[in-house]
Amino acid sequence: MIDYSKVLSSTVSEMKPSGIRKFFDLLQGRDDVVGLTVGQPDFVTPWHIREAGIDSLKDGKTYYTSNAGLEELRVEIANYLERRFSLKYDGASEVIVTVGGSEAIDLAVRACVEPGDEVIIPTPCFVCYEPCVRLAGGTPVILETKAKNNFKVDPEELRALITPKTKMLVLAYPNNPTGAIMTKEELEEIAEVIRDTNIVVLSDEIYSELTYGRKHTSFASIEGMHERTIVASGFSKSYAMTGWRMGYIAAPKILAKQMLKLHQYVIMCAPTTSQFAALEAVKNGDSDIEMMKEEYDRRRKYLLKRFAKMGIECFEPEGAFYAFPNIGKFGLSSEEFCERLLNEYKCAIVPGNAFGETGEGFARISYAYSIKHIDQALDRIEEFVKTI
Ligand SMILES: Cc1ncc(COP(=O)(O)O)c(C=O)c1O
Missing domain, CATH: 3.40.640.10 (Type I PLP-dependent aspartate aminotransferase-like (Major domain))
Structure with missing residues (x-):
């Protein structure tokens, strides 16, 4: 039998799969989950x-x-x-x-x-x-x-x-x-x-x-x-x-x-x-960019307002379509926070440490989703943080 450990490059074998992927895999086949995980526009190409x-x-x-x-x-x-x-x-x-x-x-x-x-x-x-x-x-x-x-x-x-x-x-x-x-x-x-x-x-x-x-x-x-x-x-x-x-x-x-x-x-x-x-x-x-950007900005402002209301500290993002709230005060690691949010409240966000150890204590929230979708997810986050 072939010994695959002798075949594969050790650099590749030792490479960890992306932490974002790991979280996506947990979502597979779960229609009950509202996610703010994906880093891609929710618009269709113009x-x-x-x-x-x-x-x-x-x-x-x-x-x-x-x-x-x-x-x-x-x-x-x-x-x-x-x-x-x-x-x-x-x-x-x-x-x-x-x-x-x-x-x-x-x-x-x-x-x-x-x-x-x-x-x-x-x-x-x-x-x-x-x-x-x-x-x-x-x-x-x-x-x-x-x-x-x-x-x-x-x-x-x-x-x-x-x-x-x-x-x-x-x-x-x-x-x-x-x-x-x-x-x-x-x-x-x-x-x-x-x-x-x-x-x-x-x-x-x-x-x-x-x-x-x-x-x-x-x-x-x-x-x-x-x-x-x-x-x-x-x-x-x-x-x-x-x-x-x-x-x-x-x-x-x-x-x-x-x-x-x-x-x-x-x-x-x-x-x-x-x-x-x-x-x-x-x-x-150029005008398509303007249209989409205006919409992201509307969502960004909405998200920040809701975090402020929940008492979650969130650095004001000035670009891209992500927010990176500080969840450190809840006393859970980023992964624990996100896994419990997913399992108990059916809401998916990405643990900050998927982007490097410095991201520990934070979570990434994509706002490339409709306001209705964002609202639903934030309701679940709000309910969850009340319990911890
Ligand atoms: C910072 C950054 N660079 C590069 C990419 C790669 O994007 P693509 O290969 O779709 O152009 C991404 C995708 O999420 C990204 O967030």
Whole structure:
């Protein structure tokens, strides 16, 4: 009999499945549960975008595109980045269309990180950075952001973690799971810390369109940072296009060229139908973003009001579509809190420690759901916390 322990990569075998997944698995087949767990828009992709995908199929556009993606799409992504975030990229050579922001992150890490390299990852954060770094043989170095700093990266704490082995810094604002953002001034302080180093920044800006009150500042737009920033972004969150799997990298030519080789060998090209839909989104989707953002903002305000009423402390999220309330005062671990809420009150939220140990004492609540749904879930949370 084959000995699978000899077959499998030890790096992969030792990798823990995502803590978000673990919670989703508990929900399988439970129709009685009201969940606020999912990090995806509850909107359907706007019709004109879907239609562009359908039309491309009707027209028989079922071929591979160039490895980097349709040139027209790359040029439009570059136009969009300039229009929305004052970034300057050459669509022909500095943009790669990827399979979601997920692939963009993986490309950035694998193109830069070698065994022995350290990558500074501020947590709580989205779940994929650490495993991607480990797969590349790198060492994740955790920078714990704190509620008292509104979950932003503190420049002095960053400075203290930098060693001669530091290769990359991950910045992921607006943030999943906290909803924190970093302002231009705060990003400038980060830039000062790394300006004289060779540290490259992976800036995951997938929630860049979803900010409430303050416009997103891209790290690549901070003076002198363009040359060392790889922007990873995508269509999933801003255009409600999760299932189309469309993302992109924008980076200086010399970096993009190397990432393109990885993409070429592993993916060939992102799905063609999705690329045609994305082209329509990026050209004509600004008003869709506005409409969805207004609705998220309404839900965000509602959620905060209800938490205040319940006496649950909740940091005010300024971006993405998550709230990260502090549940520490109830004396249960995040997992215990969420499991009891699920089992006793049939309401699902994600334990904060699924996003790193710093998330302990918190829970992530997605407000990418209708107000009616949110209301129902919050009623259950309210009932539950009365009992503990
Ligand atoms: C911070 C962050 N980055 C990247 C992604 C990946 O998104 P996708 O691969 O759908 O573009 C997600 C998805 O939840 C996310 O929250």
